[in-house]
Amino acid sequence: GSFVVVVTTLSASGVEGSHIVGGRDAVPHSRPYMASLQLRGRHGCGGLLVREDYVLTAAHCQQPYLNEPFTVVLGGDSLTASEPTKQTFTTVRSIPHPNYDGHANDIMLLKVRSKKKHFYFNNIDFYILKVILDCLLAGRNCITAGWGDIGDNNTLANRLQEVNVTILSQRSCRGRWGAVPITRSMVCGTGADNLQGFCSGDSGGPLVCDGAAAGVVSFSGRRCGDPRTPDVYTRLSSFRDWILNEINNN
Template sequence: MLALHKLLLLHLLASLGLIADGSKIIDGEIAPENSMPYMVSVQTWLGHNCGGVLVHDDFVLTAAHCEEPQFPLKWVVVGTNNLKENKGQVIQIKKKYMHPSYENVESGNDIMLLKLSSKVDLGNEAQTIPLATAEANVGQSCRVAGWGRTESKMTSEDLRVVNISIIDPEACRRVWPIPLPSDVICAGGYETTKGFCQGDSGGPLVCGGKVVGLVSFNHEKICKYPDQPNVYTDVFKYLAWIKVTIKHETPRDTQDVLFSEKLQKVWIRPDTMTTIVLLLLLLLVLNGADGSRIVGGRDAAPASRPYMASLQIRGQHNCGGALVREDFVLTAAHCQIRGQYTVVLGGDSLTADEATKQEFRAVRSFPHPGYNDNENENDIMLLKLNARASLTQAVQLIGLKSGRMKAPGQCLTAGWGDIADNGTLATRLQEVNVTILAQRRCQRRWRGVPIARTMVCGIGDGGIQGFCSGDSGGPLVCEGEAAGVVSFSGRQCGNPRTPDVYTRISSFREWIADVLRDN
């Protein structure tokens, strides 16, 4: 699964200088169940990444900065207060409409619409909320909410909400050390202990039952006693753009419901990007492993998986892969980066100085031409190395499996990293048994996320077992041959309710052969 932990973390915590994207709810309280049914968890391969708000039955409004080029948003979860529970509706993102003038949060226009692949089943647990049709009033009482950290706990499994007030815009601009964009609202986080912090990005600021703002940024990640107010994108200034964008994709008879004054009034609940994921990423970076985790597995015997490759960025593991020719590694297309990978072969421990290791540069990448980071299909890529590997006991090729696998076949996958879905890092290569799941059963469990015939699903032999963020690109091995490439999994690592999904290699043998022949 996608694992650019270090790059993401550095980007979030360092690249913005004085400002930091929103994240935890400070001095809040647990939100009553179903009290904020418009709340949306916007997710990547890693799980929850940003907040969002359901403004139409197939459109979510969030912040533009939530979309990272190497960390694309994949699906949303609607209708749950607890992100650790397997509740709510999981719906794939079909298309992203980032505001055309957005460059970075400092410049404003930090707003984006997400078109969903199917309509949300509206009810008590999932509801749309109208957008504000007038400017917010100074001193007006509003609410912001999220699933992130509190001051007393490292993480909060339950949605938490806090009351804050709109701050005078001129007063806000006077106390901020940098010029603020013209399209923002200030609320909370100033002369108070209440507000948001890193991770609540994209969640709504709700005043009087309407969405007034979207969480954008605060000052230097200071959350408890900040000197500058929290900053939100002013939704009112984008009503025309929102309406035109939704109208472009929506049947005429449902276009105007978003702006109706007669909508059923609902409780106020803004949402947030949880720092559960952020803290886990921090643990991974500090311990020197950006990626892969095998949950519920075991130590692999040294040199027992000699085809395994570690794709690294500045010495940090990012994705897995398999050596299919002396100078080619097979991995996932979503692992592609702009720069060059360092490819390490023959390793058992990524930190130990092992004589069996061989190190190369990936000089060219060949993602499948049909891969689109907004979709899950064709998630396969070949990497050309700068030299040919020397085949030894610790470095060997793996063959590619032909034909379809029958469920319930027995296979295996492996990777380096978190072994318990809690930040406990492996010191050696881990492996876990995988049972192939029938396509129809897999699709039923994934519900709104399409499972194509070019994919294969697997679950552990029992309990919580499987891969998770960072094992991306590693091989699913069946009968000694590579049958799949780690692609994506659910919110909880190894949970059989959302089976692990691999790219089916047999569907791409001809493409693989063509690339190898021509290069």
């Protein structure tokens, strides 16, 4: 049968990630909505800034540290270099989806303390009200991005990586995954070439289609970028109402 890897592994000593495989350097600061979620000084997951005070990520990113706040780094291209655009925030509340079961509904909102103004906010039109695509057709070309490991030796990407993603039909994805349930609130994608796609340090990062957020990195197979076990994303259009209710009511 198929083997599912939850694509972020957090250990007691820190965060161990893996990599976007077969990707390329993103143009610096071309994706200002990208967040690096860090625990104890180490990058663990990606995230998507959806409002000045909210970051969207995957629910499985939180599991081992239920009471520990994330450090959210915004405006960075490199995780290590000091950049004038980089700003750091602390999460004050984690809101995983109430129906997250370790597999489905893998989505979480993080409320951040936002006393500082994101100076680049006037230049990005990425508020959730405007960005969720409802239509993800098979064959559509999208992109995912992240700072995960770029080798098999826990070397985090020095700069933000991105990779092209082609959306698969639900039928094709279910056929390839076999016994693993692929629900209607998930969307699947593969790279153009073999061994292209996301891996563990990329969890919670966005699937971006035509400049709009369409998914959140959720899980993949034992071997990253293997088209036999296509990458699976949480489909944002399925959670639009939940997202809006949470950010408007908290």
